[in-house]
Amino acid sequence: MEVDAVIEMFQRSNSLHNLKYANYVGDGDSKTFKGIMDSEPYADFTVMKKECIDHVQKRMGTRLRNLKKNTKGLGGKGKLTGKLIDELSIYYGLAIRRNHDSVEKMRNEIYATLFHKISTDEKPQHEKCPSGENSWCSWQKAQAIGNVDYKHKPPLSTSVFEAILPIYKELSSDDLLTRCIGGYTQNSNESFNSTVWSMAPKSTSSGKHVLDTAIYIAVGIYNDGLSSVMRLMQNLGMKIGTNCYNFCVETDERRIKYSERSLTNAAKEARLLLKSSRKEEEEASINLDGQMYGAGIAD
Structure with missing residues (x-):
């Protein structure tokens, strides 16, 4: 369909x-x-x-989790943990988003995030990391401000690096990165779809008339908030009471307030923790039932 x-x-x-x-x-x-x-x-x-950049990022997480599941001794403390997989996936996605105008820039920063992870005080490998005080690389930032006492965090183990390097080579190919030029995403589509399915759930059979109505209402809510429903009611000749008006206005205000709060650092950290916990549960489910769907499976 x-x-x-x-x-x-x-x-x-x-x-x-x-x-x-x-x-x-x-x-x-x-x-x-x-x-x-x-x-x-x-x-x-x-x-x-x-x-879609978000789905490309998910591929990295999917490949790393499959590698961990299928390679004995790769998981565990100090190796390829769930938290490390999330970090590597996020860094991979950011490298593409921040450099979506050039394949070479994308590839350079993808490898910069990997070599950044294996750097040590004795052998820093930050040549590919962006320089300057505003760099995401803490070592480059320390160099820019003259901090000679910088100490590296425990590096990625050699066995993990050698195991994941082929995945990085595959997911930084010219063919894939060329399709990432422009930094496109399906986020707006996914957001709109969630609004439609909240009124016409996939779990419940809905005819074309119901689905069309849900789409029309979703367009209004997505663009103008719940207050757009009052215009729909007015066109249908329905009387809009005080309670209805207050409910729509308060709901829109609450949605805006929640959106602003979700942009705070505390909210972002909470989402990362929740995401990590959810992925651990998904991983346990995949180990039990096998993976049925995921980014890049059709490739």
Whole structure:
């Protein structure tokens, strides 16, 4: 259904809107893009595949977790822990996001994050790390401000480095990083979808009329907040009472307040802890049942 819907969108874009979609932003599932290519929606124009940066980042986590699961002795204290996997995945994603205009810049910073992790006081390996006081690299920052007493944290073990290096080579290939040029993401789509499914859950069968109505309401809520529902009620001839008005206004204010609070450092740290805990539970479930879905599985 998803493949057919996307193909239809591409095929009618020229006739409806007099435009051609240059890029398809996907999450690693090659079926949809293959369907677009096979349908040839534009006779004289080739659609390019672009990767969602968030899903590319997830690939790193997926590959590292699979490596840990399938390699005896790689996990445990001081080795490839769940926390370290999360850190490496985040650093990998940031390297792509911050340098999405150049394949070489992306690759350089990806390897900078890896060699940063194996650096020691005796052998610092920060040549690829950005220099200056504003660098994310603490060693480069210390060099810039003249801190000669800098001490490195315990480095990544040699066995872990040698085990994960092939994954870094694979996930920094020209082919993959070229598809990351532009720094595209599906976040806005995912956010909109969650608004739709909150009113028409996937667990409950909904007809086209119900789904269309949910989409129209979701568009209003996504763009203008819950207050947009009052305009819908007004168009339907429904009376808007004081309680309804107060509820919509207070809900929108609460949503904005929550969004602002979620940007604080404390909230970000709490999310990281929760994310790490959730991934440990997912990993235990995968070990029990096997992985059914994940970023890059279709590659």
